[in-house]
Amino acid sequence: MKTFLVTGGCGFIGSHLCEALLAGGHSVRVLDDLSSGKRENLPPGAGLIEGNVGDPATVREALAGVAGCFHLAAIASVERGVREWLATHLTNLGGTVTLFDAIAMVGTPIPVVYASSAAVYGEPAALPLAEDAEKRPLSAYGADKYGSELHAAVATHVHRIPTVGLRFFNVYGPRQDPHSPYSGVVSIFAERLARRLPVTIYGDGGQTRDFVFVADVVRALTAAMKRLPPGAPVFNVCTGVGVSVRELAERIGVVCGVAPEIRHGPARDGEIRHSVGDPEHGRRALGLGMPVPIGEGLARLLAASRLTA
Numbered sequence: 631m632k633t634f635l636v637t638g639g640c641g642f643i644g645s646h647l648c649e650a651l652l653a654g655g656h657s658v659r660v661l662d663d664l665s666s667g668k669r670e671n672l673p674p675g676a677g678l679i680e681g682n683v684g685d686p687a688t689v690r691e692a693l694a695g696v697a698g699c700f701h702l703a704a705i706a707s708v709e710r711g712v713r714e715w716l717a718t719h720l721t722n723l724g725g726t727v728t729l730f731d732a733i734a735m736v737g738t739p740i741p742v743v744y745a746s747s748a749a750v751y752g753e754p755a756a757l758p759l760a761e762d763a764e765k766r767p768l769s770a771y772g773a774d775k776y777g778s779e780l781h782a783a784v785a786t787h788v789h790r791i792p793t794v795g796l797r798f799f800n801v802y803g804p805r806q807d808p809h810s811p812y813s814g815v816v817s818i819f820a821e822r823l824a825r826r827l828p829v830t831i832y833g834d835g836g837q838t839r840d841f842v843f844v845a846d847v848v849r850a851l852t853a854a855m856k857r858l859p860p861g862a863p864v865f866n867v868c869t870g871v872g873v874s875v876r877e878l879a880e881r882i883g884v885v886c887g888v889a890p891e892i893r894h895g896p897a898r899d900g901e902i903r904h905s906v907g908d909p910e911h912g913r914r915a916l917g918l919g920m921p922v923p924i925g926e927g928l929a930r931l932l933a934a935s936r937l938t939a
């Protein structure tokens with residue numbers, strides 16, 4: 631049994647990770663400022679330090695005695711990065727550097743598995759996106775995630791801190807908050823279609839995304855910590871299957887037993903048209919099985935959220 635620190639453990643992905651770690655017999659300490667996460671997301675048995683991942687003293691306290699750190703704390707919103715550039719930067723890159731610096735100061739090479747994002751790629755030149763595709767982030771959020779990867783390489787090569795970065799694509803699953811203005815499209819559509827309400831598609835709905843179920847993300851996180859492949863690697867966490875936003879609405883409608891009423895809004899400025907990742911490199915390096923297919927993931931989401939008809 632080991633003790634792990636999970637930054638951002640009160641959030642959507644973090645709370646699922648905490649559950650899995652506890653189920654594996656480990657002890658879990660969470661550092662979270664509860665800015666978007668909720669205390670009630672935490673499973674019983676996980677300890678909470680309420681604080682800012684950008685605060686060195688708090689981070690040092692949180693690291694005491696841990697065998698590894700999963701770093702998920704972030705302001706996980708491209709839109710907030712536009713409006714609150716500096717504030718999001720201080721958390722999204724500043725928090726990451728604070729964590730690495732605190733570990734370097736402690737002098738024990740505590741391994742870190744951290745959340746990066748498909749946003750590092752920007753507009754893809756070719757699909758599917760492999761890890762070595764050009765990184766041209768089009769948002770402050772994506773730039774800070776890419777910056778986190780660069781600092782992780784420094785942490786590993788200069789300070790001997792083992793790091794593994796995981797570029798999550800569009801994650802969905804239970805506990806993703808449909809009421810936040812920054813929510814993912816899956817949680818919003820699921821909540822509305824289950825209540826027989828119309829859904830709005832911005833643009834023609836032909837834009838595609840690689841939707842990955844949260845259980846697959848948790849498997850990738852725990853496998854990365856277990857294997858810790860050397861050399862500060864970064865892997866995609868995705869399915870390799872692109873699903874259009876229109877098809878997504880139809881698929882959720884099928885699970886809810888409703889024909890979706892679709893309204894169209896104006897296409898969003900700067901929205902990337904297609905985003906699909908290549909999962910093979912990460913799958914091999916981390917020893918992962920096949921991802922949960924979208925139909926099954928949606929059924930599990932709706933059943934867990936008690937949103938089915």
Ligand SMILES: NC(=O)c1ccc[n+]([C@@H]2O[C@H](COP(=O)([O-])OP(=O)(O)OC[C@H]3O[C@@H](n4cnc5c(N)ncnc54)[C@H](O)[C@@H]3O)[C@@H](O)[C@H]2O)c1
Pocket residue numbers: 637638639640641642643644661662663664665666667668681682683684701702703704705706707721725745746747748797798799800801802814
């Ligand atoms: N959900 C996705 O589709 C997706 C895709 C790519 C990457 N990611 C990344 O995965 C990670 C988890 O995302 P999520 O979807 O669970 O988001 P989330 O908002 O549910 O979780 C983030 C957590 O971090 C906490 N937090 C924010 N700022 C903090 C700070 N300064 N100090 C301490 N805690 C802070 C929040 O309270 C929240 O609990 C993030 O790093 C995000 O950027 C998510």
